[in-house]
Amino acid sequence: MSDLILHHYPTSPFAEKIRLILGYKQLAWKSVLIPVIMPKPDVLALTGGYRRTPLLQIGSDVYCDTALIADVLERRAPTPSLFPHEQSGLVRTVAQWADSTLFWTAIGYAFQPAGLQAMFGKLPPEHLQAFGADRAAMRGNAPRIAVAEATASLTEYIDRLDNMLADGQPYLLGALPTLADFSVYHPVWYVSRVPGLSVILERSPKLLAWLARMAAIGHGTAEKISSTDAIDLCRSSTSLGIDGAVIDLHGIALGERVTITPTDYALDPVEGELVLASATELAVRRHDERAGTVTVHFPRNGYQLKKSA
Numbered sequence: 001m002s003d004l005i006l007h008h009y010p011t012s013p014f015a016e017k018i019r020l021i022l023g024y025k026q027l028a029w030k031s032v033l034i035p036v037i038m039p040k041p042d043v044l045a046l047t048g049g050y051r052r053t054p055l056l057q058i059g060s061d062v063y064c065d066t067a068l069i070a071d072v073l074e075r076r077a078p079t080p081s082l083f084p085h086e087q088s089g090l091v092r093t094v095a096q097w098a099d100s101t102l103f104w105t106a107i108g109y110a111f112q113p114a115g116l117q118a119m120f121g122k123l124p125p126e127h128l129q130a131f132g133a134d135r136a137a138m139r140g141n142a143p144r145i146a147v148a149e150a151t152a153s154l155t156e157y158i159d160r161l162d163n164m165l166a167d168g169q170p171y172l173l174g175a176l177p178t179l180a181d182f183s184v185y186h187p188v189w190y191v192s193r194v195p196g197l198s199v200i201l202e203r204s205p206k207l208l209a210w211l212a213r214m215a216a217i218g219h220g221t222a223e224k225i226s227s228t229d230a231i232d233l234c235r236s237s238t239s240l241g242i243d244g245a246v247i248d249l250h251g252i253a254l255g256e257r258v259t260i261t262p263t264d265y266a267l268d269p270v271e272g273e274l275v276l277a278s279a280t281e282l283a284v285r286r287h288d289e290r291a292g293t294v295t296v297h298f299p300r301n302g303y304q305l306k307k308s309a
């Protein structure tokens, strides 16, 4: 039986990135469906504050952020690799661009009035209002991209991606998919699902063919479980154990109380005892009434570590 538990919801692009990686690696996984907007009490029981989607849970270890989740899955199932061409620097750099710049450009384009009408028009108006208020609060002062600029930039990005697929090359960086393909996939997938607005992709038949090739990878084998079962499983599990040489850039030792907070948006701190500070990963151990002792992991990149006040 698989011990990989993905907490997600179907329309989440970042979750789609991970579902497709699970499919690529032919992994079996458990699926916990979580709310699209706050409140998310069962998510917070596991993370202690982090609210973004998705999360990967393995027993009492909880991994936040798809950059780290991808690495955890790569460690778990090294073949097929997300870094097949030994160009992992290029792969990670393109993936990071896609997860930030391309993603927010796609969202700026998709969330124009026609897109909102297509996505939310059939639902009660309160639904869209609640969604808008939730995301505005989550984004805080993070910069927003206006529809005209989003359209212009997305058009240019589609042309750049088209160029990367030149000469019949099936994937963005070569003959095999890499992490870059999975990161580019999710914003393009999101745009492809918005009736009326997906036409923008038609300027690149090559990108559309790539999208279909990526989609055909599928999601692996998933079995639904409840969030209560996932929390019970967390409580009855012990941590996988932590390794990695300590890299101390903050004057904070293992065992000290700290907070870890995203640096871009959804700035909710997670507080606990620092148990891992490797070159690329941070983790805290915290106690929760329902979930018991939980180890919550983050990538270094994009997260701020601080000593607790």
Ligand SMILES: N[C@@H](CCC(=O)N[C@@H](CS)C(=O)NCC(=O)O)C(=O)O
Residues within 6 Å of the ligand: 012, 013, 014, 015, 036, 037, 038, 051, 052, 053, 054, 064, 065, 066, 067, 099, 138
């Ligand atoms: N850097 C994060 C970004 C995750 C993210 O922004 N996810 C979106 C959904 S696709 C989100 O959390 N939206 C708010 C929510 O689900 O509560 C990652 O790679 O996991």
